[in-house]
Amino acid sequence: MARRREEQERRDHRKLGSELDLFSIHEEIGGGLISWHPKGAVLRFQIETYLRGLLDDDGYQFVYTPHVASEKLYERSGHLENYADLMYGAMDIEGNPFRAKPMNCPNHIMIYKTHLHSYRELPIRLAEFGTVYRFEKSGVLHGLLRVRGFTQDDAHIFCRMDQIQEEITKLLRLASRVYKDFGFAKIKSFLSTKPPQSAGDPALWAEAEKMLRAALDAEGFRYEVDEGGGAFYGPKIDLKIEDAIGREWQLCTVQLDFTLPRKFDATYRNDKGGEDQVVMIHRAILGSFERFVGVLIEHYAGNFPLWLAPVQVKVLTVNTEVEAAARELWAKLRHAGLRPAIDAGPDKVGYKVREATLERIPYMVVIGPKDVAAGTLSLRLRDGTQVAAVSPEELIEKLLLEVREKRLTPVFKA
Ligand SMILES: [Zn+2]
Structure with a gap:
């Protein structure tokens, strides 16, 4: 027990976040409001870019929506009635009450509704890295x-009833791929079904639950069923991952919704020329970038895999003689698309190695006069492993491979 507590303390993302210069929280700005530092921003940007690529491949279209909205929007969506506790108070704009956005869903419905959609156009998948504010x-x-x-990796899928299973299947595949790429091998799934108090036609619920089960079964997900645990507006699937020290984190929620489209009168033109209500699927894979980065820091204890590390390789000089060669290598690494740093200062190389180790930089390149003469370099891994006589070309090639394949173990250890 004491061991586990020690391990948790060692991995505490608040401590590491400040040591690794990733983010800060300031009383002057306000509790629960995150300032991302340059290194934290690089980490977040890698995650966003990676996800954006996958969503693009899966047919999502990105949107941006405002951080505040008229209270009228939340009256219609029911948020004022049902979620007032998690919303901040009204601000007055020319006599009209506005609110900080607690969820992106109503905004996305408004975008969906700007066109009349045919059944053939569906599904429409609107994604937003949407920043929301909730009272805590x-x-x-x-x-x-x-x-x-916080900023959610949010999306809303507008589809027909008969498309639910296929969309859920795609989502389960996407989530598994994402978790695996971030180094989370174990996933637990939960299906929450119709509660006693629920909105919508029971036949619709039964049909939707059948499709969710079919998708989970077909993708080989073993899941627990929370009978009656669904929201009043639709059944849902939750996915939890397990971190390096066996803690579970719930990240992904896939929520079916038959109610919000009705409130906003969101429909599509069916194949008979009539109008049917569209089904809405709310889903986030990571949850929010804030929370996910917190989990990542603790999972890796700050030792991020190369593709995520804010600084991937640090060039360290032994003396001033080799400074020009060190700067040349730094430029080569940067030109190759890597994220290098350099320490060409007057400190002893032993000190520089200790500093880079504390920064948890995956690779250190130590450059001395012998290396310059031989045209090779000496490599030092984060765990202390040393590799001698590596050519700059080999270094670049192998690091790029490690990044491209999102490897969890360094290529130089394989
Ligand atoms: Zn939503």
Whole structure:
């Protein structure tokens, strides 16, 4: 037990976040509001870029929506009635009440509704890395894991009833791929079914639940069923991952919704020329970038795999003689698309190695006069492993391979 607590403390993302210069929280700005530092921003940007690529391949279209909206929107969506507790108070704009956005869903429906859609156009998948603000008491705030402002990797899929299974299948595949790429091998799934108090036709619920089960079964997901645990507006699937020390984190929710489209009168033209109500699927794979990065920091104890590491390789000089050669190597690495740093200062190389180790930089290149004469370099891995006589070309080639394949173990250790 003491061991586990020690391990948790060693991995605490708040401590590592400050040591690795990733993010900060300031009383002057407000509790639960995150300031991302340059290195944290690089990490987040890698995650966003990676995800954007996958979503693009899966037929999502990206949108941006405002951070505040008229209260009228939340009256219609039912948020004011059902979620007032998690919303911040109204701000007055020319006598009209506005609210900070607690969810992106109503905004995406408004975009969907700007066109009349035919059944043939569906599904329409609108994605947004959408920043939302939710009320949390100061006592429960916790680093990146429990915050007041966060950016969800949100999306809403507008589809027909008969498309649900295929969309859920795609989502399960996407989530598995994403978790695997980030180094989470174990996934637990949960299906929540119709609660006693629910909106919508029971036949619709039964049909939807059947499709969710079929998708989970077909993709080989073993799941627990939470009978009656669904929201009143539709059944849902939750996915949890397990981190390096066996803790479970719920990241993904796939929520079917028959109610919001009805409230907003969101329809499509069916094959008989009539109008049918569209089905809406709310889903996030990572949840929010804040929380996910918090989980990642703790999972890796700050030792990010190369493709995510804010600084991937640091060039260290032994003396001033080799500075020009070190700068040349730095430029080559950068030109190759890697994220290098350089320490050509007057400190002893032993000190420079210790610093880079504390920064948890995956690779250190130590350059001395012998290396320059031989045209090779000496490599030092984060765990202390040393590799001698590596050519700059080999280094670049192998690091790019490690990044491209999102390897979890360094190529130089394989
Ligand atoms: Zn939503």
